[in-house]
Amino acid sequence: MAQAAGLLEQDQFSCSICLDLLKDPVAIPCGHSFCMGCIKGYWDQNDHTRVYSCPQCKETFTPRPVLNKNTMLAEVVEKLKKTGLQSAPPAHYYAGPGDVACDICTGRKRKAIKSCLVCLASYCETHLKLHDVLNPGKRHKLIDAFGNLQEKICSHHDKLLEIYCRTDQQCICYLCTMDEHKGHDTVSATAERTEKQKQLGATQSEFQQRIQEREKELQDLRQAVQSLKHSAQTAVEDSERIFTELIHSIERRRSEVKELIRDQEKAVVSRAEGLLERLEQEITELRRRDAELEQLSYTEDHIHFLQSWQSLCAPPGTGDLPSITVSPHMSFEAVRKSVSDLNERLEDVCKVELVKISESVKEVHTVEPRTREDFLQYSCELTLDPNTANKHLRLSEGNREKQLGVIQSKFQQRIQEGEKELQDLRQAVQSLKRSAQAAVEDSERIFTELICSIERRRSEVKKMIRDQEKAEVSRAEGLLERLEQEIAELRRRNAELEQLSHTDDHIHFLQSCQSLCAPPGPGYLPSITVSPHVSFEPVRKSVAELKERLEDVCKGELLKMSESVKEGHTLEPRTREDFLQYSCQFTLDPNTANELLRLSEGNREGTAGGLILT
Structure with missing residues (x-):
């Protein structure tokens, strides 16, 4: 008390x-x-x-x-x-939401701790003592506090539910056994409780195992989401870095192409200016000699005429220039086109899984040599001696005077040709400079467009990674939410099962056991297996491969461009001496040589029809 x-x-x-x-x-x-x-x-x-x-x-x-x-x-x-x-009393003694309130308390009601199946009332600790005082010696059935005591009463007979019908799996009163449940398999609620209690323990173990499995899946999924976010961030950072390096590489290529064009221009212009200077010197010399020949043609001093003839009528010396033919296509159009091709190919690599480069860089042609005219520069005028000339030759009288006019005409023709070559070469130099400037501007524009395109690719890759990350994280978060709800529901049911296992109310036990022990419904998730390789590593690898292939394309194209430029500016042989530098000694095999060839000693010289082959 x-x-x-x-x-x-x-x-x-x-x-x-x-x-x-x-x-x-x-x-x-x-x-x-x-x-x-x-x-x-x-x-x-x-x-x-x-x-x-x-x-x-x-x-x-x-x-x-x-x-x-x-x-x-x-x-x-x-x-x-x-x-x-x-x-x-403390506040927790009062009934709150979800608690069973004492039916006797007035005003603010306290929590009920027991319910009486005879009185059909619930009592707090104080009124339970009074209940025992007011009902001494009476055997009232007390159970844990229960909210709706009417559920313990048979709705047909208004009697206490005390029996369990296994046939219909429901609690009934003793009058029901003589009525609609007559002949059914029935046992006392206490006996059925003992049997169900064993099943309850097994069900609890299943629920606890299920909770552990779900918690493991929840933990794995959370780690996978974190790993996915980390991998996405790393992929974005790596792709940003790789694309930035690629842009820097393209910028270096742009500078290299510009330098290549300028070096090309400088070399070609320097060579052309050297030719211009020598052409101008030759034309000046030809004009001087032509003027002296003109003056000599009018002299009456035969001795002076003959003394000056030999030197003035001599052909241009070996130091004079051969005839020059200016290429009509002397420009950097090939370089401009190669840069444009490079841009297109790099775009193709980005769009269609790296297409290999198929076109080569066109050569830049500057000065082209003639054929027959180049060799005519080595021609010379000669005067034959009547005493030693072949008997079949007929010499004219005064042949030297007649030849003077012919020589003058050739000098004047050569002057005109030189002036024409000089004009063409000057125009070619100006055209070359304009072409070089246009090539530089075009290459700058094309490389700038290429850099902008790569920056767009960088944004597209970043967006692709972020969109993929967002979709996967959203899906995972949906699963996480459903997993958390399922775990919370499993824990709630497990707690109710635990509480139910300790109740003294057999009727409540039997009425609740079936619903609480039911397996998870169709709304529950199936088992989730989290991939151990959730990452954006393939994306990072593909971006790195893209950079490598684009770098290879750039290097290959620039190498071809450089080689083509060098080949285009190599001086072609013009004189015999130029050709002889490529000569080589060889020995003919008498067993395999042509039968018309007559070989000399040492088999180094062959004669065919009077033509000596060395």
């Missing part, structure tokens, strides 16, 4: 009229208790109406009820006075 007193509130044993502890407590027909003096005084005020009511519930009574002291309640109050009362 002392332990119970520690949990009681003073207002539970207070009179609602005087608000003090009950004195000579009496209970009126509605069940409320008051001090005998207080309720008498309250009703005395209503004697003239002959209608008496309860101060709390307002229930009316006619005639005036007879009041008798409740000696048992008076003893409880006296004992509580001796042990002392607590001013107010």
